[in-house]
Amino acid sequence: MSALLAILWKDLVSEWRSRDRLVAMGVFALLVVIVLYLAAPPGGGPEARAHVPGLLWVAWSFAGVLGLNRAFASELENEALSVLALAPVDRGFVFLGKALASFVLLLLVQAASALAFALAFDLDLRPVAGRLAGVAALGAAGLCTLGTLFSAIAVRTQYREVMLPLLLLPLLVPVLLGAVRATQALLLEGTLPWPALQLLLVTDGVFAIVSFLCFEVVLDE
Amino acid sequence: MSVLLRAQGLAKRFGAVTALFPLDLELEAGRTLAVLGPNGAGKSTLLRLLAGLARPSTGALEIDAAARSRAERRRAIGLVGHASFLYPMLTTRENLVLAARLHGLDAPGERAERALAEEELLGVADRRAGALSRGLAQRVAIARALLHAPRLVLLDEPWTGLDARAAERLTRRLAALPSAGRALVIVSHDLGRVAGLAARALVLVRGRAGWLAAEALHSEAALAPAYAACVEQLEGAA
Amino acid sequence: MTQSTSLPRLTAAALGVSALLWAFFVWRAPIDAMQGPIQKILYIHVPCVVGAYLGFFLTAGASGVYLWRRGERADRFAAAAAEVGVLFCTLVLLTGPIWAKGTWGRWWTWDLRLTLTLLLYLIYVSYLLLRSFTEGSERAARFSAVYAVVGVLLIPLNYWAIDLAGGRTVHPENLGRGSLGAGMGAPFALGMLTAVAAFAHLLVRRLEVGALRAERERLDAEALRREA
Numbered sequence: 014m015s016a017l018l019a020i021l022w023k024d025l026v027s028e029w030r031s032r033d034r035l036v037a038m039g040v041f042a043l044l045v046v047i048v049l050y051l052a053a054p055p056g057g058g059p060e061a062r063a064h065v066p067g068l069l070w071v072a073w074s075f076a077g078v079l080g081l082n083r084a085f086a087s088e089l090e091n092e093a094l095s096v097l098a099l100a101p102v103d104r105g106f107v108f109l110g111k112a113l114a115s116f117v118l119l120l121l122v123q124a125a126s127a128l129a130f131a132l133a134f135d136l137d138l139r140p141v142a143g144r145l146a147g148v149a150a151l152g153a154a155g156l157c158t159l160g161t162l163f164s165a166i167a168v169r170t171q172y173r174e175v176m177l178p179l180l181l182l183p184l185l186v187p188v189l190l191g192a193v194r195a196t197q198a199l200l201l202e203g204t205l206p207w208p209a210l211q212l213l214l215v216t217d218g219v220f221a222i223v224s225f226l227c228f229e230v231v232l233d234e
Numbered sequence: 235m236s237v238l239l240r241a242q243g244l245a246k247r248f249g250a251v252t253a254l255f256p257l258d259l260e261l262e263a264g265r266t267l268a269v270l271g272p273n274g275a276g277k278s279t280l281l282r283l284l285a286g287l288a289r290p291s292t293g294a295l296e297i298d299a300a301a302r303s304r305a306e307r308r309r310a311i312g313l314v315g316h317a318s319f320l321y322p323m324l325t326t327r328e329n330l331v332l333a334a335r336l337h338g339l340d341a342p343g344e345r346a347e348r349a350l351a352e353e354e355l356l357g358v359a360d361r362r363a364g365a366l367s368r369g370l371a372q373r374v375a376i377a378r379a380l381l382h383a384p385r386l387v388l389l390d391e392p393w394t395g396l397d398a399r400a401a402e403r404l405t406r407r408l409a410a411l412p413s414a415g416r417a418l419v420i421v422s423h424d425l426g427r428v429a430g431l432a433a434r435a436l437v438l439v440r441g442r443a444g445w446l447a448a449e450a451l452h453s454e455a456a457l458a459p460a461y462a463a464c465v466e467q468l469e470g471a472a
Numbered sequence: 473m474t475q476s477t478s479l480p481r482l483t484a485a486a487l488g489v490s491a492l493l494w495a496f497f498v499w500r501a502p503i504d505a506m507q508g509p510i511q512k513i514l515y516i517h518v519p520c521v522v523g524a525y526l527g528f529f530l531t532a533g534a535s536g537v538y539l540w541r542r543g544e545r546a547d548r549f550a551a552a553a554a555e556v557g558v559l560f561c562t563l564v565l566l567t568g569p570i571w572a573k574g575t576w577g578r579w580w581t582w583d584l585r586l587t588l589t590l591l592l593y594l595i596y597v598s599y600l601l602l603r604s605f606t607e608g609s610e611r612a613a614r615f616s617a618v619y620a621v622v623g624v625l626l627i628p629l630n631y632w633a634i635d636l637a638g639g640r641t642v643h644p645e646n647l648g649r650g651s652l653g654a655g656m657g658a659p660f661a662l663g664m665l666t667a668v669a670a671f672a673h674l675l676v677r678r679l680e681v682g683a684l685r686a687e688r689e690r691l692d693a694e695a696l697r698r699e700a
Contacts, residue, residue: 231614
């Protein structure tokens with residue numbers, strides 16, 4: 014447990030000092046908002062609004078992947094990854110620490126970009142803010158769990174930046190479908206569909222358990 | 235003398251290529267084992283197998299017989315590798331505190347302070363690890379490796395990149411390490427340094443191992459010809 | 473080495489016989505009343521689906537065995553099964569739209585089965601790319617094994633997700649017994665058999681290639697040692 018917290022602390026502090034992941038993710042999400050705004054003018058009313066949930070998740074998932082790509086980059090300098098691999102703890106806890114750090118960063122970017130979206134598309138998110146945050150968090154959790162596992166794999170392949178989305182996206186379909194469906198219902202009707210939430214919860218759980226167990230093998234040389 | 239390390243038939247293959255042929259090895263506490271050999275012989279592979287960073291293809295490895303899982307076995311090991319294993323964005327102190335916490339040590343802050351004092355690193359305690367010279371980084375790496383009082387200390391080419399003074403310092407430090415509860419394995423191609431330190435030496439050539447007689451390790455003068463002869467013999471056998 | 477040449481001959485023979493019978497029955501099968509002659513492409517499409525999914529499960533199974541026992545042969549089997557499987561999957565995704573365009577008038581829909589098969593294809597491709605781009609054959613074996621196992625575990629989740637998104641509508645559900653017209657049963661059954669035979673034959677050949685490659689690697693390494 015202390016290992017988990019130690020890793021979480023290390024990632025967040027390193028990030029705070031360099032801010033490279035956060036800035037990259039944030040700028041990227043902002044760019045997506047701007048481009049999508051230009052592509053789909055908000056004056057269109059309900060028809061344009063219908064696309065917003067999907068667009069939101071496009072921005073969030075791409076920003077997430079961008080952040081995850083760099084999750085293990087810092088570990089390669091000075092072979093610091095070996096420190097984590099050598100720790101006398103179940104390597105699943107190393108996974109949890111890294112995943113949580115990515116999760117926190119993604120949540121921050123999600124919040125900022127949601128705000129940008131609301132401004133650009135003239136949406137009032139206040140009545141659904143809490144529930145939207147919940148859905149965003151569930152989606153981010155799915156992204157960050159499986160994403161951390163595959164990031165640890167991708168970082169030691171030849172085309173690591175391309176490898177992560179390639180590995181991750183086909184398997185992320187349940188998360189994306191559930192999250193988009195839930196966000197859609199939330200933004201357009203103000204309701205939270207239980208089936209979609211169920212899917213998200215189960216998927217997140219499966220992802221977390223699988224990633225936890227596989228990390229022992231992945232962190233070997 | 236308790237046996238800290240026991241390997242039987244330890245081998246490592248990468249696909250069809252054998253990096254390490256089956257090897258038997260035993261190391262008691264208080265002893266230092268030198269692993270010698272030309273580049274690409276499999277020395278680093280052996281070390282990584284011993285450290286638990288890689289899994290052997292065949293064979294059994296026993297480190298600290300009481301350990302019940304891979305994780306627990308790692309507790310007994312301290313590794314100093316080619317790279318410093320330090321996070322560049324964290325300070326020296328923070329790197330050590332992190333290591334202490336990863337090992338679940340009590341009072342990680344204090345342990346780190348003590349280690350800093352012992353290795354005379356208090357002056358650079360608050361400098362970012364990325365800004366340290368090779369020699370200093372090496373010393374921090376050793377401090378980190380010894381933090382949790384490991385029973386088996388593994389070092390991979392530790393004298394690389396050190397100036398004469400730092401190298402001397404390291405040699406003295408390593409000489410003082412083996413004790414009732416601790417053993418050392420040093421991989422090096424620096425015969426001179428190793429001659430005074432190790433009681434036994436293993437020579438690896440292209441994955442095959444040969445042992446040197448204890449007398450050869452008394453001085454560099456004795457070691458060099460014995461080593462050369464062993465290498466030639468192993469190359470012939472390969 | 474000599475022992476391995478008898479198995480490919482066996483599978484080749486099985487494939488040959490099966491394929492001939494199948495082709496005969498396909499040629500003789502009646503033309504579908506509603507769909508017209510394009511329906512006959514299904515005699516390729518459906519068997520290929522068998523090959524595609526068979527490959528996927530074999531890869532995942534072999535990967536599981538590899539993670540458990542770390543045997544090199546399990547890893548080579550997984551790689552071979554994946555390559556053969558992706559071939560069948562490609563055929564599925566080519567023949568399907570051709571048929572769809574001929575009958576529904578559209579190349580593609582986001583129906584459950586189509587989407588699932590497309591995802592399967594992407595997972596296959598990612599698996600093979602992962603194998604190619606990982607440095608170190610042992611690492612490649614380990615990473616791809618993890619990926620294959622994770623991939624197969626997620627099939628039920630993918631199914632659920634796509635179902636939730638309302639993808640159950642378009643693809644024909646003709647698995648019931650009486651739904652096939654007279655004279656169509658034989659070609660379908662033989663098609664499945666041929667697909668399995670083809671899969672087996674290709675797999676055996678691919679395994680041979682894998683074994684030869686491993687042998688060459690070993691010989692290369694030895695030669696390198698001797699001359700160095």
